[in-house]
Amino acid sequence: MKHRGRFEFLHEFGENIVGRNFDLIKKNLISLGYIVNCFETASEAANYINSQIDNQTVGFAGSMTLEKMGLFESLSTHNQVFWHHRIPEGKTSKDVRLEANAASIYITSVNGIAESGEIVNIDGNCNRVASIFYGHEKVYFVIGENKIEKDYDSALYRARNIAAPLNAQRLGVKTPCAIKADKCYDCKSPERICRGLSVLWEKPMTGEFEIILIHENLGY
Template identity: 45%
Template structure:
């Protein structure tokens, strides 16, 4: 089990707002209560999909995500970057407070650094590791290959399903790495929503 007390202290010391929920259901209820009447952006996220968050938020907000059925992909990415609120998960989170995401198109990592009122990182316990090196290793060798398998890509990690091969495949989904050492300043609030449940890749 992650050391949530240590993690919360580390994140708060780095300027993040932190909330904690035992289950995804409780976290989803919190977020749908906190986000109302807003434009909301999100990239592709298995965590958000598992929680049904984008559909739930669509009831009281205008949600832009290329992951929503029937979405105009390019327009959804453009509008998501401009939204008042942005949601993402993380590929790795260190108990020392560093938050890591790897991206293929770059829309998700760039949007998490852009000017929104609030950015929420919704993070299941399976993303948490004791330190930065292990969190980065998790992002590269677990999140990357599992997403490549999910997307049925022609990459060595998708074929073997075991680790990252630092491939140069045209299908490579690991093209940008963003590490938040601290909550960005001057861009609104950055909140990490911790959930004591395995979610996403």
């Protein structure tokens, strides 16, 4: 199966990811209490999510994965969706973030996930990591196979040294990592975007959590 962007990703980061088998990570995630569904393409995953959520309030995290999948547009036709990437006239980014945090459903990606099941996210405003932990009836994690690492230490390394620098560069912030997007410099910059870290060792006690694994490289 041909994966979009695979060779560019392998060349840039030197990773040896060739058609990951999801059996192990799916088994481990189910044992930790998550619902898990796997899809070959982002389009198939987007259609599935769109079919599962109807007439709900839905919060979106800041995510290039969700942006690429077009989920905001499809879900907005039959749900009330709040995303600070799409700010309605008369509202502020803060307004939309608060509405997203109060929604029944929350959708996010991750910065790193271990095959053993640990889920790692790094955040600047921390609205995303706060929403992941508590307050919604259901949380969806939408994850491309490029986010998967062999263990917790590797997932944490990925979040800090791959995902965060690439996001900093995309946002155009003035941090050392944004210059080459090569690694975390543990800087003290006023524009630093890695200010809060969340780790789920297993599914929280309240609410439903569903993990969508996709056989494509998506987001950072």
